[in-house]
Amino acid sequence: MVTKPVIRVVDLWKQYGDDNKNGVALRGANLEISAGETVALFGKSGSGKTTLLNLIAGLDRPTRGLIEVDGQDLETLGERGRTELRRKRLGFVFQFFNLLPTLTAFENVFLSLELIGKPDPKTAREALAAVGLEGKGPRYPHELSGGEQQRVAIARAIVKEPALILADEPTGNLDTATGNQVLDLLEKRCREHSMSLLMVTHTPLTCRYAHRILRMVDGVITEQTSCAEIER
Amino acid sequence: MRVVTKSFLRYLLKRRSLSVLQLLGIACGVAAVVGMTLSAGSALSSFAQAVEFLRGKSTHVIERPAGPMEEKILKNLMNDPAIEAFSPVLDRQVRIESGDTVRLLGIDPFLDRVVRPELGYTPSAGDSSGRLGQFVDFLRKERSVLIENGLAAQLGVQPGSIIPTSKGDLYVLGLFPNPSGEPLLLMDIGHAQELLGLSGQVDRVDLILRDETGFRTRWSEGYRIQSHRQRKETLVAMLSAFRLNLEALSLLALFVGVFLIYNTSMFAVVSRRRDAGILRSLGTYRKEIVLAFLMEIMLFGIVGGALGGVLGYLLSRFLTGLLGNTITNLYFFLRPAAPAWSNWIVLAGSFLGCGASLLGGFLPLQELVRLDPVEALSGRAASRKAEKKTWHVALVGFCIIALGIALLLMSFVHVYVGFAGIFIFLLGIALVTGALLILIGPALKWVLYHLGGLPGKIAAGNIRRNLGRTSVAVSAFMVALALSIGLGAMIGSFRQSLLWWMNTQLRGDLYISTITDTQVPEDFYREVLAIPGLGGVDPFRNVQVTYKDTQISVTSVDASVLQRYTRFGWLRGGNENWDGVKSGAVIISESFFRRFKVKEGSTVTLEGINGPETLKVQAVFYDYTTEHGLVMMDRATYLRLYNDRTINSLGIFIDPGNPRRQELLEEVRRRARLRGLPILTRNQLQGNILTLFDSTFAVTRSMRVMAIVVAFFGISGALLTLFIERRRDFGIYRALGFSTSQIAVMTLLEGLGMGIVSFLLSTVTGTALAIMLIKVINLRSFNWTIFYYPAWQPYVLTGAVALCASIGAALYPIWKVRRTYPQMQIREE
């Protein structure tokens, strides 16, 4: 493993609105993920997991603290830089898949390639084939099952070979068997392309795919040792 | 095409029904403007063309200040060194069988061919002998006419046919082309004199002048000399108020159109929020998303606009006829040619649609620019934030209303300022709608709960919860309904004012010959006067004269008869005002008083046959016959001033208590019939005037219908979007155990609720609008006071429309729900 961190988060605070009591999602979170590393972040609903992902993706701005992706400070990158970063270096996998409903499976994947300026249909088809959706390219999201939709989302994320994939409850909307398949796939693809993966989840299912397990409680991240602790 | 753009545009296909509604909404808005502009343009250009065509090569016109001119002056004109050529003209109208009036020109073909060679009725040596024979017949055969091609086609006549008219049968000798499309009959001037009973008289002489200054010095007294430019300007100026009204009407339609586009664009943005969020998370630039959206609304603008252009063209064919009738009724004979089709219409429509889309899409685009991807992704609609924003918007709205009212108060600068004030006022009201919706919320909840129980309560909640969307829909619908109420109430009040006016002035028992194309022979007037026992006979004469370079009306009456039998609506004083009129003073209409700022007790100077004469203004009276101003005088004064003995009509007055009343009326009728003069009772005359009034508002009414149609598409589209957006909710309701019919009721009540709120707001706005139209716009553009008469009809009518539109708009979603409800699940898309 390479030691240079893909992500470095130092003392990250995020407060919504002016309300001091309820609005604080992150209270000094720290995190470091190396290249090629798969990290699972556990936490209850509302513990600030999604907020952290949004902040890392540059979709939202922290109240205080430092986020570095690929060694670049998000704050100094600016809006355009952050968009560029998302476009080229980050992949997103959501709980609710978030495929564009008006685009076919193929087009959803192709969109990623178009955004990085390599609009090669072959690559997109290969990516779909790699997630086991050969021949389902022309289908619209609502014509696919939940698992298939999530595979499209994974294909969309990995096709551009980002440095880091952020997955927000990727199995949250899937049954256990499908969930396992999807996680299998995700982990395998990340390993093949030596991409880092940060999975946010509240189910222990994810546990055994991760190199490292973290836990978030009330906006603070703590290191975990084993899956057993989660399952407990 | 970039995939981003594609992802947006696919919506249009995916939600076909909604797209069609949006397209139709834009198309109707554009159609209203295009239709109005085309037909107004067509009417005005037809008019200008007709004037140009009949002008020929002539540069000036000489006529008497009022009434016809003696033909013996032709001999003097002939020897005037300033004249290059001249052509005497009798310019009258005859009524054909269909009831339409047609212009009849009496000309001398020898003199006229120099002035109007393009009429081409004089044959040349290369012509067939048949055409030459036709020419001789034209000169020799009485009642023979040449007919313009268009009219001939309309009447289905050809050479040899007979056209029955109010003046008897006319024989068609031949046809001639008339590029202006004005229905026209040409007759030899001598025959025309015989036909019209105008021996020795001509209406005017068209001149080609070499030396205007010299000519004017020799002919200044007793004549009116106008250059054709002046004449055209004068005539066009007559139409200015009318034209302004048309422009304002089409602007109103555009206003509704833009509002609708704003409405639909806003919905589009709302429904794209999540997609935009996803795209942002994938690393799409903000500007790429904005561009994609811009493309979408532009596409709507282009396609809808092009469609609107086509629809507008079709509409214009219909409106042109209406406009022609209105102008004919109010000003002068005009049968405008239907506008010609041109591909530019489609282009113009697209352009207009794009412009309106950009205008309407401006705010929604801002919304998209400010989109927070995290919020969009999480689906948090931040309703508290929306409410806060609603109050901000309302505050802005109040400022805009204040600005609108300020502009209305400044309408004395120009009537356009007044129109701008009205638009801005409506815009302000529209912005306040959201806040009003919040305020009305509880009451609405109560109403809907009592109408439909729990579903009603939920429906009210939905309206309140989706404020961002519902307030836009409600405000658009409200504006359209307010327009309908405002125009309706204005027309109603005008009609009431007219009824009141007719009862002040038209109090005769019988009216003889009130049609513009007929005259009452003076000896008939004397004959009627001689019938013993009649209360009074009023010889009425109305002519157009030039006053301060504009056309006004001069009316001659018998002051003592009117003093005794009528109750004019005086601005000040009573019937004693006639005393002055009997001794040579004049009374003026309110429009004259406002237009020329001539006050009671001051004077007006009119060009008479013996030069200018200054007359004292005795009083001002309310009048709706002409917006250009009217001066009324006793017949004795009129004869002294103009030496024009023409009488247009007679008003017969008989004392109500006269025991021989019926007998006398019958006697007058009998004598009029003998002369072939039309007779009308007071009720018939008043009925005719009302019919005329109603027909003149045909255009306004059709614009009102257009506004409602546009609004209908708007509200339907808005509701449909709302329901499509909430398909997920329907799944939840199903899970909660709501039945299909309960969902249907809920949907219906939601539509109804919005309809009710829109209507309630529009009653207030519409009334305000009516008052603005009456007190500001009408007063400014027509110079007359309309009295505001509250009437329930426009409100009931508009209410019914609102009801139908809102229920109608809910029907499609209900149908859709019924069809798919059993399969609905709680699931994310």
Next chain:
Amino acid sequence: MDNTHIKNKKLLMTRTGAEREKQQSAEKAGKPITKRVRITITLTLFWFMLCGTGSVTPAEEWKQAVTPWQWVFPRDHGQHPEYRTEWWYFTGNLSDSQKRRYGYQLTFFRQAIASSPLRPHNPWSVRDVYLAHFALTDVSGKHFRHYDRSSRTGPGLAGADKDSMNVWTLNWSARMKKNGIHLEARQGDATLKLELRPRKPIVFHGEKGRSRKGPQEGQSSYYYSLTDLETTGTIKTPWSREEIRVEGTSWFDHEFGSNQLTRDQVGWDWFGLHLSDGRDLMVYFLRKSDGSIEAASSGTIIEKDGTTQHLNAADIRMDVLDRWTSPRSGAKYPSTWQLRIPAARIDITLAPLVTDQELTTTASTGITYWEGAVAGHGTSEERDVAVEGYMELTGYAGSLGGVF
């Protein structure tokens, strides 16, 4: 032009009025009829009118010129409404103080449509239509302009007195006052204001002014001329800035009748010339459709003392020396002529004073012809003479035979 003294010999030139078409075929075999086309052109329109309608008085109702006329002046300078056609005809050659030369033509025609108006009280009711031609030639500027107009009698718009010469069509007029004839015409930039005083007695044509035109009894007209009119006055041409004082010699014809035209001719070449030794010469050639010259083509020499000498076609030799093609109509007109009359010992060469004096009357009659001032030189009775006058060339821009 005091060198144009005219002998009082009869000018054998006949003119015809309009006639109904059906009578024409009967006439074909008869004596060919000569006429001046400038009249017939204008009257074409009305001749057709007469054919085109039955409502108008038939030709039989008009008085025919069958008996010798009892001439009374000034009454006979006025109109003769019982005859269908009548004209007053003025041409002249003028010069100003700088010896710049001009030509003019002012003609009035009366054509009756019916013997009485339908409604006598209404002046617009048509009986007669008046037509008029007005042309000016500026020789030094090489300009030519012509105008024509027509009018019904109307309320004083056109007409002619019955008791003396007072004929007018709008503001063009010819009025006799105290033995002088006053001509006035104004149109556009052209004006004419002349006073004409006769230097010779009236010349009656035919039998005491009854001039026969065909084999039939009624085919005649009454016709006289004032051949030598001393002319003074002013003109204003479209090319001159102000009025020009002019003097010169004019010719006046007055003729009335009720007869019609024939159609067997293609065109005419007509000359009216003043020789500087005082002789006047009129030559008239009628070209027939078969290419021959009409036997009745003729001429007249008016001697310095006023006596006249008739010339037959055989007495006259005409040769075309040069031709000119009109850029407008494409018609190829003879322009330079050699004219020889051995019997009168005349040998002269003639050329137009202005090449283009073509009238294109597309706006009214639609007929195109050439008429204008000419000049030349040669010998008369073995003495050198200068020549001045008018020439008329018709039927070159398409045959008139079909039209007439």
